[in-house]
Amino acid sequence: xxxxxxxxxxxxxxxxxxxxxxxxxxxxxxxxxxxxxxxxxxxxxxxxxxxxxxxxxxxxxxxxxxxxxxxxxxxxxxxxxxxxxxxxxxxxxxxxxxxxxxxxxxxxxxxxxxxxxxxxxxxxxxxxxxxxxxxxxxxxxxxxxxxxxxxxxxxxxxxxxxxxxxxxxxxxxxxxxxxxxxxxxxxxxxxxxxxxxxxxxxxxxxxxxxxxxxxxxxxxxxxxxxxxxxxxxxxxxxxxxxxxxxxxxxxxxxxxxxxxxxxxxxxxxxxxxxxxxxxxxxxxxxxxxxxxxxxxxxxxxxxxxxxxxxxxxxxxxxxxxxxxxxxxxxxxxxx
Amino acid sequence: xxxxxxxxxxxxxxxxxxxxxxxxxxxxxxxxxxxxxxxxxxxxxxxxxxxxxxxxxxxxxxxxxxxxxxxxxxxxxxxxxxxxxxxxxxxxxxxxxxxxxxxxxxxxxxxxxxxxxxxxxxxxxxxxxxxxxxxxxxxxxxxxxxxxxxxxxxxxxxxxxxxxxxxxxxxxxxxxxxxxxxxxxxxxxxxxxxxxxxxxxxxxxxxxxxxxxxxxxxxxxxxxxxxxxxxxxxxxxxxxxxxxxxxxxxxxxxxxxxxxxxxxxxxxxxxxxxxxxxxxxxxxxxxxxxxxxxxxxxxx
Numbered sequence: 001x002x003x004x005x006x007x008x009x010x011x012x013x014x015x016x017x018x019x020x021x022x023x024x025x026x027x028x029x030x031x032x033x034x035x036x037x038x039x040x041x042x043x044x045x046x047x048x049x050x051x052x053x054x055x056x057x058x059x060x061x062x063x064x065x066x067x068x069x070x071x072x073x074x075x076x077x078x079x080x081x082x083x084x085x086x087x088x089x090x091x092x093x094x095x096x097x098x099x100x101x102x103x104x105x106x107x108x109x110x111x112x113x114x115x116x117x118x119x120x121x122x123x124x125x126x127x128x129x130x131x132x133x134x135x136x137x138x139x140x141x142x143x144x145x146x147x148x149x150x151x152x153x154x155x156x157x158x159x160x161x162x163x164x165x166x167x168x169x170x171x172x173x174x175x176x177x178x179x180x181x182x183x184x185x186x187x188x189x190x191x192x193x194x195x196x197x198x199x200x201x202x203x204x205x206x207x208x209x210x211x212x213x214x215x216x217x218x219x220x221x222x223x224x225x226x227x228x229x230x231x232x233x234x235x236x237x238x239x240x241x242x243x244x245x246x247x248x249x250x251x252x253x254x255x256x257x258x259x260x261x262x263x264x265x266x267x268x269x270x271x272x273x274x275x276x277x278x279x280x281x282x283x284x285x286x287x288x289x290x291x292x293x294x295x296x297x298x299x300x301x302x303x304x305x306x307x308x309x310x311x312x313x314x315x316x317x318x319x320x321x322x323x324x325x326x327x328x329x330x331x332x333x334x335x
Numbered sequence: 336x337x338x339x340x341x342x343x344x345x346x347x348x349x350x351x352x353x354x355x356x357x358x359x360x361x362x363x364x365x366x367x368x369x370x371x372x373x374x375x376x377x378x379x380x381x382x383x384x385x386x387x388x389x390x391x392x393x394x395x396x397x398x399x400x401x402x403x404x405x406x407x408x409x410x411x412x413x414x415x416x417x418x419x420x421x422x423x424x425x426x427x428x429x430x431x432x433x434x435x436x437x438x439x440x441x442x443x444x445x446x447x448x449x450x451x452x453x454x455x456x457x458x459x460x461x462x463x464x465x466x467x468x469x470x471x472x473x474x475x476x477x478x479x480x481x482x483x484x485x486x487x488x489x490x491x492x493x494x495x496x497x498x499x500x501x502x503x504x505x506x507x508x509x510x511x512x513x514x515x516x517x518x519x520x521x522x523x524x525x526x527x528x529x530x531x532x533x534x535x536x537x538x539x540x541x542x543x544x545x546x547x548x549x550x551x552x553x554x555x556x557x558x559x560x561x562x563x564x565x566x567x568x569x570x571x572x573x574x575x576x577x578x579x580x581x582x583x584x585x586x587x588x589x590x591x592x593x594x595x596x597x598x599x600x601x602x603x604x605x606x607x608x609x610x611x612x613x614x615x616x617x618x619x620x621x622x623x624x625x626x627x628x629x630x631x632x633x634x635x
Contacts, residue, residue, distance in 0.1 A: 040476060040477055040480055041480070043473075043477045043480075044477055044480040044481070047477060047478075048481075048489070051489060051493065052489065052492060052493070054493045055492055055493050056493075056495070161374075164618065164621060164622060164625075165618060167621070168565065168614060168617040168618035168621050169614050169617075170569040170572070170573065170610070170613055170614060170617065171573075172572075172573060172576050172592065172610075173592070173610030173611075173613055173614055176592065176595075176596065176599065176606045176607060176610055177607065177610070179599055180599060180603040180606075180607060184599060184600050184603065264482070267480075267482030267483065267485075268482040268483030268484075270482075271482055271483035271484045271485040271488070272483055272484065274484060274488070274577065275484075275573050275576060275577065278576070278577060279596060289488065290488075290577050290578075290579070293488060293491060293492045293579065294496075294578070294579075296492075301492055305481065305485060305488075305489060308481070308482070308485055309480040309481055309485075312479075312480055312481075312482050313480050
């Protein structure tokens, strides 16, 4: 099933997400997978909640801020009560779960307002960034695949080389180089900030470059495999041009592995956005996460972690289901 | 999947009658060297340079990486300062060379931690099977919900910032990937004919596990480790860049990049050169590691 995993190594993580039991009709499979994802989501919440309680230091100190002079025991007790910290851990956990179901992520230790009030405005910029990065990545990957696979040896090795190079470039360095070239030297794009589409281009390119390398590597392999199938020969025999064979027949067969990789990649895009948002001084979930970790603002840290985990789990569920709809063979192989 | 090196050419007798192929007449070592493509040689050479720089930075350093010289601040790259100088007049080239040691050490440590944790989980799951496998696979699946750097960031949140914690964080962050890979590997080995043969020969399960299964699972680890080090260097320098790993005066690639980001509009070289070295570390380990993998799997 995931033979590609061993040939690409840990640096790439191109493995297909492990799918669980999947016998039966499509609606049943979808129901099972949804339940499985809900379980993983609940487990992720639980793990994150308890693990992040291990953060050293007294939350009361964080809540009081660095400038607080030694507070009276009464103040400490009242803060503990306000934030529910006086209750047993299990009760705090159940409270948190109950709150989550109503869309309540708790109260920030540092800002003393509901977490969602702070993170709400940060969600859209990060999603825009990740979405545009995905578009750029696919555009580049498709261009590499269509232009270089099954062409001359020179073109093939150029394609392969560029893919490996792209896949090895760390996002933050791609960001710096793009900044230097297009913002500082050429002045085409702003150096930093959130101002509209122009400010979105460079950060999403920085995210897209390594991803394009990964997707193209996977797509190249499946494109190569599809190119030697009998249906390609028959399409050519019918007199179709090379381009229409490539786009209309081969590409459709070659897209699925890349699609699965993209599902995995959306989660890591959002977490890689952390670095890119810092470089481009953009607003977003990633920057909030780094700030919250530095200032030990536990509720915000937990909320961002859970949002990223939820995006990852939901997208993987959707792709897993789509995969079965698009390619019924998957089901037979799994059974 | 075959794990042993099976290069049919190597097993052929290399007599003078095989004059068609000149390479066959030369010694095994030369032939081995000539078999390796130029790109791999280049990558290997860069990798050796990085390792040398890590082991003995004084061989390459032209200046003291920590010597502050305000009068020479922001000097552009040139003959005196190959990569220019930073805001404190420190030589960027010497700092990049000095940083190789720390960055690569963090990378190796993190990979070792990741492989050990992942190996324990993955091999146990693969060998024990049944409910142990289900439990471990589920646990790994849950960890996958914290993708990319996120798991490492969670560890940093608990353990605080610093060089050591960032190595541990990256190690833990990569462990689920290794666990999944090594589980697959173990399942393949356990189902292999030679394990069945060992059972048929009446060897005890413990003996088979230790002498047959484990060696065949662990052997490809060397390649995985090579591939992993590059990624670990990138992740660790990301953490330093965010101010969560090595802290600024340190000559660590990620920390230098963070420093250089502030001066990007007046002195691009402060950020660009450490970045080139991070990319080179990732690129060369990937290229060499994949090549080794293809050789081991007998594809080339």
